[in-house]
Amino acid sequence: MTSLQLNAGPSPWGSPYWKKLPTEELARYDLQAPTEKYFIDNLELLVDDMETALYKGSLKLPDSPDLVKVVVKTDFFAKALRTSAFIHEADMYELHLSSLQGLSIPYCYGLFQHKDKEDKVSSFLVLEECGDLIDDVSSLPNSFKLKALDALYEIHCAGYIHGDLSLNNITIKDGQPFFIDLETAEPHKCEMKERIVVGEERRKIECDEIDLCCMMLEIWADSKVKVDGLLVFQRAHLRRENIDFLLSLLIHRNRDTEVFRPQVEQLVEKMEAEREYYHNIRSQRRFIEPVAPE
Ligand SMILES: [Zn+2]
Incomplete structure (x- = not known):
């Protein structure tokens, strides 16, 4: 014994x-x-x-x-x-x-x-002993965030979810992430196939716990986009087909919202270009790889 x-x-x-x-x-x-x-x-x-x-x-x-x-x-x-x-x-x-x-x-x-x-x-x-808890997510390098996502995905591929994911259950030791406290881990079949890139707009993915991890580690881009002198827009609204709607949000600034059209169109084009950039990266590579603009 x-x-x-x-x-x-x-x-x-x-x-x-x-x-x-x-x-x-x-x-x-x-x-x-x-x-x-x-x-x-x-x-x-x-x-x-x-x-x-x-x-x-x-x-x-x-x-x-x-x-x-x-x-x-x-x-x-x-x-x-x-x-x-x-x-x-x-x-x-x-x-x-x-x-x-x-x-x-x-x-x-x-x-x-x-x-x-x-x-x-x-x-x-x-x-x-696996190092310390994360105390400041915003200071984490993108490479660490992706390693953490990768580590969680490995747990999922082994057939389990963590079940109680929070920043209190992720540690960092010599730059490596560890998931701790597996008291509530449960069987899971992960449907996640497409990779995630740090900084991309939040989208619907096939696994809730990976989505939660992306939110916790600020892997998804901020859901709000602030434009100096205009308004704070929801990132998801910034699409070509929404331009008239976006202009209507600015009516309190000027009854003739057409004056904002060039600025709004420019912003929407920037967001659409970003979407295409991330889409291209995703379609080129496998699930999770550290390619991301800092
Ligand atoms: Zn999963």
Whole structure:
């Protein structure tokens, strides 16, 4: 039986004074694994929440002198234990998406379980530490945004959606994106075929979660186009067939809206040219490639 031993570490704020991290050996959830003993030291609280406490620490593996930086996620302090959700998440890492470990999702060192005197099972999921959360989307380079989209698409191609996508679930480590927190991942058949280019106008695509990712990472162009001295237009409205409609929006500026026609036509031509540019890139290449104007 593979086991894990945690050194003593702090408890989340507000937890009962007697509730301390267990330091006895914890059994690994997967009983097929070989007999090994893991040890984690230098535990620090990363997320001080009783429902899901998150620690970082240094993992000592039995066959290596090096320490590995890991994150330990636990419901040990929670009122409602989530044993099956932890098993589901561990299965995502170790079974369903195992080939993506260390690439677009963290490497998983195992799910370990603690049984209290009343036989209640709390969980300790040990994952590779995968850098920091994104704190400013607008400062991300286009190349990173496309890598993230690519990484998500790989998860989809492996047959799953993340299920709870937010900026709190994407990390960046050495310029590489990682998707974390797979508790709510679900089976999915991705219909996405056409590639996406950073900066193109939002369009209807075949996958809702990829669309959500494009919105979160500001991959789609801003839905509004501001024109100095005129108005803020909806980007989607800026089409040749809409010119009379666009002029009608300007009636409060001048009853003779024809005076704006040259300016509006010029703007619409610029947008139509951009659409054609992105359309041509999409039709030339496969799903996601880093070709985009900065
Ligand atoms: Zn999909």
